[in-house]
Amino acid sequence: MQSQMQRRVKPGLPRRREWHARGVDGTDGDHGGGPLAALAEVRAWIDAARAVTVLTGAGISTDSGIPDFRGPQGVWTKDPQAEKQSHISYYLSDPEVRKARWQRLLATRDDRREPNVGHRALVHLERRGKLHTLITQNVDGLHQAAGSSPERVVEVHGTVREVACLDCGERAPMERALARVEAGEEDPPCRTCGGILKSATISFGQGLVPEDLRRAELAAQSCDLMLAVGSTLSVYPVAEVVPIAKHAGARVVIVNAEPTAMDPIADAVLQGQIADILPPLVRMDG
Numbered sequence: 262m263q264s265q266m267q268r269r270v271k272p273g274l275p276r277r278r279e280w281h282a283r284g285v286d287g288t289d290g291d292h293g294g295g296p297l298a299a300l301a302e303v304r305a306w307i308d309a310a311r312a313v314t315v316l317t318g319a320g321i322s323t324d325s326g327i328p329d330f331r332g333p334q335g336v337w338t339k340d341p342q343a344e345k346q347s348h349i350s351y352y353l354s355d356p357e358v359r360k361a362r363w364q365r366l367l368a369t370r371d372d373r374r375e376p377n378v379g380h381r382a383l384v385h386l387e388r389r390g391k392l393h394t395l396i397t398q399n400v401d402g403l404h405q406a407a408g409s410s411p412e413r414v415v416e417v418h419g420t421v422r423e424v425a426c427l428d429c430g431e432r433a434p435m436e437r438a439l440a441r442v443e444a445g446e447e448d449p450p451c452r453t454c455g456g457i458l459k460s461a462t463i464s465f466g467q468g469l470v471p472e473d474l475r476r477a478e479l480a481a482q483s484c485d486l487m488l489a490v491g492s493t494l495s496v497y498p499v500a501e502v503v504p505i506a507k508h509a510g511a512r513v514v515i516v517n518a519e520p521t522a523m524d525p526i527a528d529a530v531l532q533g534q535i536a537d538i539l540p541p542l543v544r545m546d547g
């Protein structure tokens with residue numbers, strides 16, 4: 262709450278104490294011109310980049326009120342049982358788990374989550390002609406809602422905006438399934454084959470979509486700057502795109518509130534609030 266207020270009071274460039282930066286040589290930015298100098302340097306890298314591939318995680322959506330899972334206050338950090346129950350085997354074997362899931366989806370349907378300034382900053386990056394691909398671990402659809410081109414977004418963990426049949430693979434809008442739940446179907450089956458329907462998100466125990474992974478990998482190999490935002494970079498195979506980009510010769514820039522697993526291979530780490538760092542980084546501030 263307090264950080265929200267601080268942001269409102271002082272928008273624009275972040276204050277020195279709220280975040281720190283680390284340069285290529287591994288030294289703390291505070292000893293070499295401060296975080297503002299590091300931000301200016303990364304901004305120049307982006308200016309010079311031809312193709313920026315961005316990877317986003319839960320951290321970019323927390324400002325929109327969507328809880329993260331693995332952060333210090335994450336849903337699964339605080340309740341490991343909830344993580345267990347999101348395993349696909351529970352969903353497949355227990356109708357009660359499915360009914361509860363549909364009820365939860367129905368109850369949260371009208372929580373109209375709005376994209377925040379972090380999402381908008383990445384739209385700005387695309388409008389500048391810099392964005393190659395936006396890989397996201399998030400399932401909330403907020404990048405597209407903010408205005409990112411759907412064809413540039415790879416949702417490696419799926420989306421809650423659609424449902425998928427676990428038997429025949431048919432997809433349909435989430436809204437249509439929720440209308441059926443609302444009308445009394447506690448566990449609506451697939452209308453085509455009668456199979457089990459689930460939100461089109463990747464649960465534990467479910468494989469990622471090979472085509473999405475391939476696109477993410479290609480985007481990592483094809484960029485000259487990899488910008489990782491709001492991800493702990495500890496979930497594989499998605500986090501792998503960072504070293505892939507690095508090995509392909511791209512610069513790696515990490516923006517996150519906490520240290521990440523990939524900080525050691527980054528060319529720059531900007532640690533702090535995404536809403537403070539991202540807009541000036543992409544020159545959304547003019």
Ligand SMILES: [Zn+2]
Nearest residue numbers: 426429451454
């Ligand atoms: Zn089906």
